[in-house]
Amino acid sequence: MYTLYISVQKRIGALLLVFSSLLALCGCNGSIYANYRELDTLQLVQTIGIDPGDEKKLRVTISTGAGTEAIPTAKISRESESIILAMEYLQDYSGKEELYFSHTRYALLGDEAARRYLPEFLDYIERSPRLRMDITPYVVRGGTAEKAISESGDKRYEVTEAITAMERASKRNGVCYPYSCREVARSIAEYGGALICAVAAKKTEDSVFVESGKLAVVPSGYGIIKDGKLAGYLDINESRGANLLLNQIENSSFYFEPAGLSGVTVLTDVSNTEYTAVFDESNVLRQLKVEISLKAGLVENDSLLDLSDPEVEKAMNRALSEKLCEYSEKAMRHSLELECDFMGLYGTLLCKYPSKLAESKESFMPMLKNAEISISADAKIDHSFNMVRPIGEGGKEGGDEQQG
Amino acid sequence: MNSKANNITRYQMLCIGFVALLSPIIRLLPQQLVNSAGPHAWLTTLISLVPLLLVFMLVLRFFKYALPNEGYCELFLRSLGKTMGKVLIMLFTLWMLFYTAFALRSAADRYVSTAYFNTDPKIFCISMLVLCIVPALGRFRVLGRTAECFFPLLVITLIFVFAFSFTDVDFKFIPPPTAAKPLTFIKGVPTVANVMSVAVYMGFLEGRIGEKASRKKMAFIWLGLITLVIMLLCVVTVGTFGETMTSRLSYPFFIVIRNLSLFNFLERLEAIILALWVFTDYALISAMLFAIVNNLRVCFNYIPESAESEKALCLKNGRWLIWLSAALVLLGALFIAPDALILSKLSRELIPGINNVFTFGLLPLVIIVGLLRKKV
Incomplete structure (x- = not known):
């Protein structure tokens, strides 16, 4: 008798549980939950x-x-x-x-x-x-x-x-x-x-x-x-400079005019910005060297440049490097003029020179403002898209030539 | 002595310990640890292993010659004698009652602060306690098996959350540690120790574990797992919010979850994950209730093992202590803190201190006395 009583009790409990779960169905929600x-x-x-x-x-x-x-x-x-x-x-x-x-x-x-x-x-x-x-x-x-x-x-x-x-x-x-x-x-x-x-x-x-x-x-x-x-x-170009300093350039297009040549547009592949800092004996930042290295591919040129010519290549690389420096310097100048570390340079340098900056007693921005900052760029245009030589060059139309 | 049918396996105990500890870890660690240890909270977790390992070694030594089904209570009685032993058990039990009430109120506050805004926390206190009385009235093995099911579920959830939130982590905000301010790393150790101390209370349930073997192995696996979880938690929250923001947010880990997006097609998963965290509170409060009732039975000379074969609603053989403990926990939870600000103050100032005194002061002292008296 007792066993039967327990069995019935369990079944009732199970049924109650099943019915209570029905309350979660959407049809019931409007009437039950105030926030549904x-x-x-x-x-x-x-x-x-x-x-x-x-x-x-x-x-x-x-x-x-x-x-x-x-x-x-x-x-x-x-x-x-x-x-x-x-x-x-x-x-x-x-x-x-x-x-x-x-x-x-x-x-x-x-x-x-x-x-x-x-x-x-x-x-x-x-x-x-x-x-x-x-x-x-x-x-x-x-x-x-x-x-x-x-x-x-x-x-x-x-x-x-x-x-x-x-x-x-x-x-x-x-x-x-x-x-x-x-x-x-x-x-x-x-x-x-x-x-x-x-x-x-x-x-x-x-x-x-x-x-x-x-x-x-x-x-x-x-x-x-x-x-x-x-x-x-x-502005847009200064933003590109800031992005270079922040190491977050993806496939960015840059237009520039190499000395003695006409305009060139390149598309960046990879870029990396390295920071080297020099501190004095009291851990005050004295020098900050920013080195940007970037690889890009030529996508457009105004006067059918021959990339196989080493002089053309050099001129293009130099001009692109100058452009990168110009943009980055502008972004850096804003940071220094406003005395505002909007690019988080402190964090970047802290990861590289943790003990120097942690032990330094001076605030970062005034220290950066007084430091000697040099920005250099090493840009390399190492390929172009689809064509090795421009149309008309070497008596052949582009696309016929295969790269060795 | 407990009946074998009611005993759990060592692995199930590890599951209870892991699942139960996730509740205070999420509540306290990212924010309070960063407050004291700064961006190097992950390192503090590693340093905390030193005092924790010492206490673990002591506890393991305490249990080395324990008889099967003997927990802290029995060993306290052997070490200090019947009267002093009972006084100490009662002291621990009173504190555990207070701590469980606090854990229940904190869990309720978490629901109110993260998902169910403008709701009375009392509703969560009551419903959660009702949920936790059910296993406490039944067999301990049920809680062990439940935790065994929750354990993989919560591990998968943690892996999922850590994996998807790693895209938001910027390591610039976690600089390498330096020797310039070594004290900052040590300052956070009491916070980690406070959280881990919950596991030390599980020693009261040692007598409910059927197998004596693999105690050391499972203890170290548990410690390794929890340390890894805490370290990843610190890295993810500090890398996502930075030191300053982490220390000012109430529940940074849940905000990490709120910001999770699965390839832009699934967002706002916090309600689902928050619901999973009910399991952690359930495991913590139920296990603590078991431990409290176990201690009270020892103090009031009831026989623990026969009670389990009785009906759930039976009040014989000290089973009324389950209801009394639950009622005290509920009363405590309802009146411990009228609002979230007072609760946060308690959580920062009062609870960690007392917790650490019990687990890193009183407990080692008793163990040392027991060892010196050659009673254990």
Whole structure:
């Protein structure tokens, strides 16, 4: 009798467990869980923009990504005292059950917002349960995020897609590396400076992609962040110089004019930047030697140069090296003038000279400013694409000749 | 003496120790360790092995001539005599009750801070304790087998998280250590030791392990595994956030998980991984409850082994102590810290100190006394 009682008790227990698991099914969710939302009731936000508003307010603009005929893109903008309050205000106007920020990919900061509110914005991102720290921030150079979001693209093509396309291209071309909020905050916390990709919202002529008069988002170098606020910009070529110093050049194109020759465009293959520092007996940095080595392939030339000519080769290598030095020196000059280590040189040198820098009593940037800095580049164009000799050279058309 | 049917294998004990320890590791280590040891937290973990190995060797020596199914309790009684032994067991048990309540409240806080925002932590305290009473009312072997299942699951999860988050690691933020400030490496040792001390409490359950062999081998495998996990955890969090950010984030490891993206097609995995971490709290709190009840039974002269054959809801032979312990743990968890700030203060200032006094002060002292008196 007792065994039967236990057996029935176990079965009842098992049935209760099975039925309780049914509560997890989606059909039950609407009535049981207060925080459950159906997917079609969510408005997925893809890009968020921050600008200063009237008085001490902040203007938050959102875009929900490319729309369709049935569901057009939603772009809304509202002002409030803080980001979260503006988001709540936006919710009232969204017409959807919930504005869903968890999958936001980009944050556009207007020029003025980046100068005034960047620390508050990064602080919010670090604390935020909604936004991820790995979203990519962009500074809208000389403009507002609201304008860049609301006036770029059309019904089919909007700012999120434009930034995605631009981001991939600019990273590939070595123009700028899209640092995430986490990387920016980390760099500010460790070195007091950081780089943020800068974009410009420019009017376009009528094109296949964007209607005439609308704005297109184009890369515009890097925004320099000092002590958490926008302190200046690096233009496109200076950004390439910064990328060289940061060892993050991928397949970047460089145009230059070798002495006595016409213009040449090369595509970089590999590059490496080495730092050599000299410290005095009290561990003060006295000399910093930056050596850039780079290999590239010729992709375009204005006057059919013969690469097999050693003089041409030398002239090209020399000219490319000079160009690399020029760009890198410009980026370094910005760092020294602003006394801001936005490239994290301290970290790079600390890995190489840990005891020297750890024992040094002087601050890094003043020390770097007083040090003798030399940047040299050793560029080598060691191949071209498809053709060994230019068309017309050696009585043969390119493509016939095979490389031995 | 415990019945053989209720005993677990040495491997199952290793699984309990590993799974249970992941809870305090994730809660404390990246942030508190970086706070004290800076970017060289991984090195501090290695240095911490020195005091840990010393305590381990002492504990292993303590158990060298222990009879089958003898744990700390029995050895304490042999070393110090019945009265003093019981006083010491009671002291340890009271502290373990407090620590379990703290662990339960901390687990609840983790859910509130990382996924279920604006929720009352009391709900998690109650539901988690209900979950942990179930194994405590049953056989210890069930917990061993459960941990055996969780162990590979959590190891795979850790490998997955470490592998995918390594792309975000910048080694520029983990500079090589120098001899310039050697004290910074040592400063973090108490933090690591505090976390590891949880494993020392598992010695109260030594009597529940069926096999006496491979004690040393499994202890060193466990220590090696945990050290590796802590080192990787430090490297990943410091490399991802840098020293300053790691020390200011509440749960840096969960933010690493929040930022995980699988080739841009799968994101926001934190809820799934956080759910897996329920297992770690479950293993920790259940194992501690087992140990507490085991100690109380010894103190109140109940016979531990016969209880396991009784029904789950039976209150005979000291089984009421399970409910009493659970109630005390719950009360402690509900009232230990009214808010997360006080909890964090407790976790930083009070708990590690007392924990280290018990495991690295009191326990070695008792072992040495036992050895000097030639009782063990």
